[in-house]
Amino acid sequence: MADIIKLQTPLKDEDVMKLHAGDVVSISGIIYTGRDAAHKRLVECLERGEKLPVELAGQIIYYVGPSPAKPGQPIGSCGPTSSYRMDPYTPAMLEQGMKGIIGKGPRNADVMAALKKHKAVYMAAIGGAAAVIAKAVKTCEVIAYEDLGPEAIHKLEVEDLICFVACDASGGNIYETGKLPYIKD
Amino acid sequence: MxxxxxxxxxxxxxxxxxxxGYYLPEDVKQALAEGRDREVSPTGQYVLQQCCENYEVAAAEQMPxxxxxxxxxxxxxxxxxxxxxxxxxxxxxxxxxxxxxxxxxxxxxxxxxxxxxxxxxxxxxxxxxxxxxxxxxxxxxxxxxxGGGAENCSAVKMLRPADGLQGVMDFVVETVKNAGGKCCPPGVVGVGVGGTSDYAAYLSKKALNRKIGEHNPNPNYAKMEEDLLERINNLGIGPQGLGGVVSALAVNVEYFPCHIASLPVFVTMNCHSQRHSSVEL
Structure with a gap:
């Protein structure tokens, strides 16, 4: 496997531009969670011209709905959910200056174009490795939409969360190219 | 009574x-470990190693x-x-x-x-x-x-009887290809053939409950399961869709008699967290 590139949040343009599809990254710092229901509310919030409950400039949103934390633990199991469901909302989030996304699985052409336009990166965590991923989460607090339960927006402090660069800001896409060496007719 | x-x-x-929720069945753990050893893509090997570590951590700490x-x-x-x-x-x-x-x-x-x-x-x-x-x-x-992610990749097709074995096989492979990395591969692909559209769906769920490595007792279907697994692993999807040679752990097919006009096929996608548990009371 390739060398691991360390990333500290919040991300800057130069952090993003050095990343290429297939790179392995280790993310530390603050990231925010958000999935289907939270994205719907965030976009509705923008449509009403209101301020978002979280300042997205330079930030990473992780598509996850964690399982409940056991007593004494910051979080329960917390692997990524499928990203394509957030495709309709993602360009609006990137418009706000969001620099990174963590999820799993391919994105549509609109998201790919928006990543390029806003110099942002989409990274894949390992789906289903949720108990291992929980080890990288040091603290967790709900900061918005608490009524959504697992879909609420959580602020996470992570240390060495390992991800793969899936779609970079230059159009590179691991879901298109990763399989090519292994296709057998 | x-x-x-x-x-x-x-x-x-x-x-x-x-x-x-906490414990992966032994056959699945073994299949993931074998997959890791068989995978040739370095990324795929890493992903499968993480999957193996994950089932150890989940069991040890009683976490999902x-x-x-x-x-x-x-x-x-x-x-x-x-x-x-x-x-x-x-x-x-x-x-x-x-x-x-x-x-x-x-x-x-x-x-x-x-x-x-x-x-x-x-x-x-x-x-x-x-x-x-x-x-x-x-x-x-x-x-x-x-899980929702894999279930969302499931699909049904009402084939013509003339489509036969080739039609069924092509539809299963097409469904797995469309699912790509979305369903957290490599998992078990459950296939239900025959009955009605709803019954084929049920059979495809029931197929997930069969142990990895056990084949359908009908030799025609057993051969079909092997051939499908080979075709799926040749798609290059690999662990998490990031590329590799281990794109599924098994294909389990269940069948039922059907109408003279019909050939229903339902494919239920499942992830590598191939969870199932039974109790007899």
Whole structure:
């Protein structure tokens, strides 16, 4: 496997531009969670011209709905959910200056174009490795939409969360190219 | 007639939820370890190593294998000479699910109604329950927690009889290809052929309950399972869709007689967290 590139949040343009599809990254710092229901509310919030409950400039949103934390633990199991469901909302989030996304699985052409336009990166965590991923989460607090339960927006402090660069800001896409060496007719 | 108390059923279901949520079956653990050793893509090897570590951590710390602990999908095999006392059967199943998901720190993923009121029911009920009535007085309860990501990649096609084996095989491979990295490969691909569209769907779920490495007893279907697995692994999808040679752990096909005009095929995609747990009462 390739060398691991360390990333500290919040991300800057130069952090993003050095990343290429297939790179392995280790993310530390603050990231925010958000999935289907939270994205719907965030976009509705923008449509009403209101301020978002979280300042997205330079930030990473992780598509996850964690399982409940056991007593004494910051979080329960917390692997990524499928990203394509957030495709309709993602360009609006990137418009706000969001620099990174963590999820799993391919994105549509609109998201790919928006990543390029806003110099942002989409990274894949390992789906289903949720108990291992929980080890990288040091603290967790709900900061918005608490009524959504697992879909609420959580602020996470992570240390060495390992991800793969899936779609970079230059159009590179691991879901298109990763399989090519292994296709057998 | 044998009698069984509803409370006994609820207690057993509560325990099943925890077993299925925390512990991967031995055959699946072995298949993931073998997959890691067989994978040639360095990224794929790393992913599968993480999957193996994950089932160790989940079991050791009694944490959910995946944060998506699924829809509680049950297959009930019930003897016709069994009588349930002290409460309703489905109430007992749902009580067990609610207790298991709440007490076991499993994620509650069910919304009350699909379109107009997507409010979380907060205890992961109701369960989805399938029944098979059998001779005798036995009761076997199987739980297949079904994660949303993989389930969303499932597909049905009503083929023409003329499409035959080739048509069925092509549709299964096409479905797996379309799912790509979305369904957290490598998992088990469940295929139901025959019956009606709804029954083929049920068969494809039932197929997920078969152990990895066990083939359909009909040699034609066993051969089809092997051929499908080879074609799927040749797609290059690999672990998590990041590229590689291990794109599925197994293909399990179940079949049923069908109408002269029909050839229904249902493909249920499942992830590498191939969870299932059974109890006999």
């Amino acid at each position: 044998r009698e069984i108390k509803a409370s006994v059923i609820a207690d057993a279901v509560e325990k099943l939820c925890l077993d299925a 294998l995946c944060q998506d602990t699924g829809t509680a999908l049950f297959i009930i095999e019930m003897g016709q000479e069994l009588v349930i006392t002290g409460g309703g059967f489905e109430d007992a199943i749902n009580e067990g699910v609610a207790r298991g998901y709440i007490n076991g720190y499993l994620r509650k993923s069910m919304v009350a109604e699909p379109i107009f009121d997507r409010t979380n029911t907060k205890d992961n009920t109701p369960a989805v329950i399938h029944y098979e009535i059998k001779p005798g007085d036995g009761l076997k309860i199987t739980l297949l927690p079904k």
